Amino acid sequence: MARAVNRPYMGKVHVSLEGKENMGKLAGKVALITGAGSGIGRATAILFAREGAAVMVADLVPEGGYETVKQIEDAGGQATFFQVDVSKSSEVERMVKSVVNVFGRLDILYNNAGVQGGYAMTADMAEEHWDKMFAINSKSVFLGSKYAIPVMLEQGGGIIISTASVAGMIGTPGVAAYGASKAAIIQLTKAMALEYADSNIRINCVCPGTIVTPLMAASSDPDNRPPFRQAQAMKRLGQPEEVAKVALYLASDDSSFVTGTAAVIDGGWTAGIPKWKPEKQG
Numbered sequence: 236m237a238r239a240v241n242r243p244y245m246g247k248v249h250v251s252l253e254g255k256e257n258m259g260k261l262a263g264k265v266a267l268i269t270g271a272g273s274g275i276g277r278a279t280a281i282l283f284a285r286e287g288a289a290v291m292v293a294d295l296v297p298e299g300g301y302e303t304v305k306q307i308e309d310a311g312g313q314a315t316f317f318q319v320d321v322s323k324s325s326e327v328e329r330m331v332k333s334v335v336n337v338f339g340r341l342d343i344l345y346n347n348a349g350v351q352g353g354y355a356m357t358a359d360m361a362e363e364h365w366d367k368m369f370a371i372n373s374k375s376v377f378l379g380s381k382y383a384i385p386v387m388l389e390q391g392g393g394i395i396i397s398t399a400s401v402a403g404m405i406g407t408p409g410v411a412a413y414g415a416s417k418a419a420i421i422q423l424t425k426a427m428a429l430e431y432a433d434s435n436i437r438i439n440c441v442c443p444g445t446i447v448t449p450l451m452a453a454s455s456d457p458d459n460r461p462p463f464r465q466a467q468a469m470k471r472l473g474q475p476e477e478v479a480k481v482a483l484y485l486a487s488d489d490s491s492f493v494t495g496t497a498a499v500i501d502g503g504w505t506a507g508i509p510k511w512k513p514e515k516q517g
């Protein structure tokens with residue numbers, strides 16, 4: 236794929252955040268969201284911008300990123316695009332430097348970019364598949380946090396959110412590498428939360444169930460996939476906006492005493508196995 240010049244797309248960005256203090260839950264804040272060119276990341280970028288944040292939309296794919304920026308600007312918000320491969324240390328470092336250059340600070344880092352893959356039994360899994368899942372899904376969270384935390388310490392605080400998955404909490408046959416890469420995010424979240432709890436940096440992750448996004452559609456072979464829908468007690472799939480609302484809670488002062496948590500957004504999937512209910516008595 237041809238790489239765009241790795242320079243933030245300025246769009247109609249107005250970098251002054253003055254006068255925005257009373258305009259939403261994230262007024263005056265600067266958010267950096269990876270994987271924001273699609274699905275959960277895009278829905279969150281749009282919601283954060285609506286709540287007053289200036290948003291750096293980071294993604295590997297420029298077309299999706301520009302579209303998210305356009306949707307934010309059309310709604311009157313502030314956004315800029317940065318092309319990044321979140322598995323590459325030098326690119327993630329440049330991304331964090333860039334958000335500070337453009338907006339002057341970094342209040343919220345949302346490590347959301349991720350990939351899934353074909354379903355295979357572990358003995359049949361290619362080693363490259365394992366490495367790819369861990370590089371894009373887990374190492375990216377380490378890298379983003381590694382470069383953002385010094386900025387946040389310097390500023391006196393900040394918020395880090397990452398997208399894990401219920402696949403990191405319960406076992407799913409055929410999804411071992413993806414599940415393990417998401418479990419790593421939950422553990423990294425807890426360790427980092429403890430490390431920086433007394434530095435005013437709150438660090439949490441979200442664990443979505445099955446959410447209707449291009450990732451879900453592209454990575455699912457309809458004839459050979461786990462029965463995700465049946466696994467959810469609510470018997471429907473989730474929408475990206477339903478994850479974005481929890482991310483907003485974690486990004487805002489509404490969650491001021493919350494750190495080190497893995498917030499489950501799964502329609503009841505991991506609450507148990509809703510196969511049996513008692514007959515009504517009396």
Ligand SMILES: NC(=O)c1ccc[n+]([C@@H]2O[C@H](COP(=O)([O-])OP(=O)(O)OC[C@H]3O[C@@H](n4cnc5c(N)ncnc54)[C@H](O)[C@@H]3O)[C@@H](O)[C@H]2O)c1
Pocket residue numbers: 269270271272273274275276293294295296299319320321322347348349350351371398399400401442443444445446447448449450451
């Ligand atoms: N959709 C679900 O059911 C579901 C469930 C649990 C967790 N998740 C997680 O949610 C996150 C977002 O997924 P989504 O469902 O919105 O998928 P999506 O495919 O709609 O969006 C993912 C985005 O990440 C970007 N991306 C992929 N690799 C990248 C890289 N190396 N560098 C930078 N950007 C990259 C893609 O270009 C895309 O825009 C992922 O971490 C995914 O694992 C999704």
